[in-house]
Every structure is written in C-alpha cells, then in structure tokens.
Amino acid sequence: MSDLSLDWGQDLLIDESGDFAVASGTTELQQRLVRRFLTNASDVEANVVNAVGDYIFDTSYGGNARRYVDSLIGPGTLAEIRNRLLDQINQEAGVSQTNPPQISVSQVANGVLVDCAVTAANGQVTLIPQLEITS
Numbered sequence: 001m002s003d004l005s006l007d008w009g010q011d012l013l014i015d016e017s018g019d020f021a022v023a024s025g026t027t028e029l030q031q032r033l034v035r036r037f038l039t040n041a042s043d044v045e046a047n048v049v050n051a052v053g054d055y056i057f058d059t060s061y062g063g064n065a066r067r068y069v070d071s072l073i074g075p076g077t078l079a080e081i082r083n084r085l086l087d088q089i090n091q092e093a094g095v096s097q098t099n100p101p102q103i104s105v106s107q108v109a110n111g112v113l114v115d116c117a118v119t120a121a122n123g124q125v126t127l128i129p130q131l132e133i134t135s
Contacts, residue, residue, distance in 0.1 A: 008034050026126045029094045029118070033128050036088040037063040037114060063088040069111045069135045081105045081112060089118055096121050110134040 002024035005013055008031075013021035023031055039062030042053035051067070053059040063085045068077065082105040089101045099119035106113045111134035117127050 003028050003031075005031070007031060008038055026120060026124060029092070029120055029126050030128055032092055032094070033089060033116070033118065034131065036061070036092065037065045037085055037116075037128075037131060038133070040064050040067050043067075065112060065114060065131065065133050069133060073107045073112065078105050078107060078112070085114065085116070089116070094121055095119070096123065108132060108134060 002022040005021040005023035005027070015021040040051065040054045041062035041064055042059035043051040043064075044059075053062060055061045063081075065081060065085065068081060071077075082103060085103055085105065086101060089095055089103070090097070095101070096119040101116060101118040103114070103116040111132065114128075114131040114133065117125055120126050
C-alpha cells in the first residue's frame, strides 16, 4: 500500500508525471513514525483536558515528543517519552510484532534527541531519521 509522500515540515511533492508523489515501503513507514512521534496527543486526566491534541480526528494519536521542548527533563521523563514512543511504534501496522524496535531518547539543550530503528513487517530494518526536537 502507498500513501502521499509528505516529510514532516515539508510540502507535498509532485512526481515526474505531474501527480502527487507517493511513498511506499520503508519511506512510508519512516514518514508515518516521524508523524506519530512529533504529533501531540491530548492530555486528559480525571476528565480534565490539560492540553489539546494536534490531530482532531483522533485525540489519542501521537507520541508527544514536541511537548517536552523547553521543559525540565530528568531520567524519569526520558523513560516516559521512550515508553510513549514505543507504544506509538507498536500501533503502526507496518512494524514487525516479533522484532522489538531499538529506540533511545536523550536530553539535548532545550529538548530531546530520538534515535530509532524498527523492523518492518516484511523483515526489512528501517532507520528512522534522527530527530532533534528543540525550540
């Protein structure tokens, strides 16, 4: 299956025939995971909305990595971010359920750095572009 090719923060691309460019395989999986990581989900606690999500059609969608920009980040927060991103990876249909993803989250000035590699359902290892999420 393929989807429109859309890298985070970029415009839609036009292919050589004048149609919208599409992404499939590892490129599509990379784009989908980056989108999941960088989209903020709603933060709801005891029926009180603390933060509204970015994606209005599914307010639980997203890894919230951008929510930690310019925040105090300790070891517990890094583990929380990593676990949230792992959960988002496992929700993606194109990811192998038998080979665990390799993901690390570390603190950088004003944000976090995410390194990730996943095994696609077809067995191919897919490297997600390193994400430095800062202000």
